[in-house]
Amino acid sequence: MPIVTVQVTREGTRPDRSSVTAQEKAAIIAGVSQVLLDVLNKPLESTYVVIEEVDLDNWGWGGLPTVHYRAKRALLAS
Amino acid sequence: MPIVTVQVTREGTRPDRSSVTAQEKAAIIAGVSQVLLDVLNKPLESTYVVIEEVDLDNWGWGGLPTVHYRAKRALLAS
Amino acid sequence: MPIVTVQVTREGTRPDRSSVTAQEKAAIIAGVSQVLLDVLNKPLESTYVVIEEVDLDNWGWGGLPTVHYRAKRALLAS
Amino acid sequence: MPIVTVQVTREGTRPDRSSVTAQEKAAIIAGVSQVLLDVLNKPLESTYVVIEEVDLDNWGWGGLPTVHYRAKRALLAS
Amino acid sequence: MPIVTVQVTREGTRPDRSSVTAQEKAAIIAGVSQVLLDVLNKPLESTYVVIEEVDLDNWGWGGLPTVHYRAKRALLAS
Amino acid sequence: MPIVTVQVTREGTRPDRSSVTAQEKAAIIAGVSQVLLDVLNKPLESTYVVIEEVDLDNWGWGGLPTVHYRAKRALLAS
Numbered sequence: 001m002p003i004v005t006v007q008v009t010r011e012g013t014r015p016d017r018s019s020v021t022a023q024e025k026a027a028i029i030a031g032v033s034q035v036l037l038d039v040l041n042k043p044l045e046s047t048y049v050v051i052e053e054v055d056l057d058n059w060g061w062g063g064l065p066t067v068h069y070r071a072k073r074a075l076l077a078s
Numbered sequence: 079m080p081i082v083t084v085q086v087t088r089e090g091t092r093p094d095r096s097s098v099t100a101q102e103k104a105a106i107i108a109g110v111s112q113v114l115l116d117v118l119n120k121p122l123e124s125t126y127v128v129i130e131e132v133d134l135d136n137w138g139w140g141g142l143p144t145v146h147y148r149a150k151r152a153l154l155a156s
Numbered sequence: 157m158p159i160v161t162v163q164v165t166r167e168g169t170r171p172d173r174s175s176v177t178a179q180e181k182a183a184i185i186a187g188v189s190q191v192l193l194d195v196l197n198k199p200l201e202s203t204y205v206v207i208e209e210v211d212l213d214n215w216g217w218g219g220l221p222t223v224h225y226r227a228k229r230a231l232l233a234s
Numbered sequence: 235m236p237i238v239t240v241q242v243t244r245e246g247t248r249p250d251r252s253s254v255t256a257q258e259k260a261a262i263i264a265g266v267s268q269v270l271l272d273v274l275n276k277p278l279e280s281t282y283v284v285i286e287e288v289d290l291d292n293w294g295w296g297g298l299p300t301v302h303y304r305a306k307r308a309l310l311a312s
Numbered sequence: 313m314p315i316v317t318v319q320v321t322r323e324g325t326r327p328d329r330s331s332v333t334a335q336e337k338a339a340i341i342a343g344v345s346q347v348l349l350d351v352l353n354k355p356l357e358s359t360y361v362v363i364e365e366v367d368l369d370n371w372g373w374g375g376l377p378t379v380h381y382r383a384k385r386a387l388l389a390s
Numbered sequence: 391m392p393i394v395t396v397q398v399t400r401e402g403t404r405p406d407r408s409s410v411t412a413q414e415k416a417a418i419i420a421g422v423s424q425v426l427l428d429v430l431n432k433p434l435e436s437t438y439v440v441i442e443e444v445d446l447d448n449w450g451w452g453g454l455p456t457v458h459y460r461a462k463r464a465l466l467a468s
Binding site: 057 | 260
């Protein structure tokens with residue numbers, strides 16, 4: 001009876017989207033549940049998946065809010 | 079000093095509600111805190127309870143978003 | 157399909173025990189699952205309970221490891 | 235590669251605010267990331283920080299929703 | 313920068329094993345990281361995966377410790 | 391009443407250590423509790439800190455168990 005918790009930033013995969021779509025969420029649920037079936041023989045119906053979308057302000061990386069850290073990395077890479 | 083985290087889908091217990099009510103939340107908090115007092119002698123004031131309501135789209139079961147999985151089960155049961 | 161996570165310090169309820177007993181764990185599982193059935197009508201078989209025992213060194217309270225904080229409070233109370 | 239999860243109630247530090255500000259979040263991210271660099275030599279860029287703001291209704295203390303518990307404590311203290 | 317937490321019971325996939333093997337853990341890590349790359353375009357190096365193995369005593373289902381619940385289900389199915 | 395969860399790999403800060411020391415844990419607890427006092431005025435005694443040490447096998451990064459990912463990065467950097 002696995003529980004898989006997926007935490008991602010709340011943002012879209014395309015410029016015209018501001019969050020993960022219902023279709024993408026369904027694909028994540030299907031995909032990680034399948035991994036647990038394939039690797040540990042856990043039946044699909046015994047796996048719970050919880051997706052947590054985290055506002056960009058609330059996610060820190062490199063000691064900074066994510067948006068600032070990405071800007072800094074982009075600057076360093078350019 | 080226990081911490082109890084309760085994750086539930088964001089939906090009502092009656093058709094006219096779309097989420098857990100404040101009264102229901104208070105009853106969950108009282109109930110689980112009491113369990114820890116009864117079983118482990120943890121004083122009520124040392125227990126934190128955090129309730130996380132998860133959108134239906136964000137909860138997976140049986141490799142599917144919850145709503146689809148429930149529909150599938152209802153179909154199989156009928 | 158609720159998930160209840162119960163975090164407690166790894167210690168016994170009596171001086172001759174160093175951890176939560178299997179019986180106490182079963183009582184916690186029964187108790188919190190019952191709360192969710194009573195309050196939100198969640199069937200027992202749809203609730204997962206995960207108990208996490210945390211070493212005393214790894215639990216902080218009042219800016220101190222738990223054992224130090226308890227000693228400080230006992231001192232203040234005496 | 236530490237992950238630090240900070241759960242706080244969704245409320246302001248001043249009467250005119252109803253939540254944690256972006257600046258306060260940035261200060262939390264900077265502060266806890268620095269602690270892990272100072273104590274465990276974890277490079278800033280390997281630390282993720284996730285801040286979870288929890289509605290007051292959803293946070294229990296003393297067997298009560300937080301607001302009720304605070305009122306009770308204030309009463310007892312007066 | 314996703315974080316994926318996978319909670320499973322500490323038990324083997326074969327009678328001669330008492331826990332998840334290192335190889336199975338590597339397969340879980342590879343699999344769920346790939347799902348996030350495929351679905352959300354998250355680069356592998358930005359995904360953290362944490363696997364938590366939970367003792368059977370500490371996992372409840374159906375209001376019972378897992379081992380008891382499984383025995384009950386097996387009995388009902390027979 | 392904040393809860394801070396700190397997840398780190400179970401390993402030492404020096405070659406002769408295989409885990410985080412009690413002193414380092416105390417420093418983490420003191421440090422992150424202080425951040426919440428400084429930034430959000432949360433009294434020390436209302437903050438819980440839980441440190442979770444995760445076995446290296448159980449932590450994935452870059453689609454690989456941590457040890458393999460570090461070896462790969464070291465190779466690429468050399």
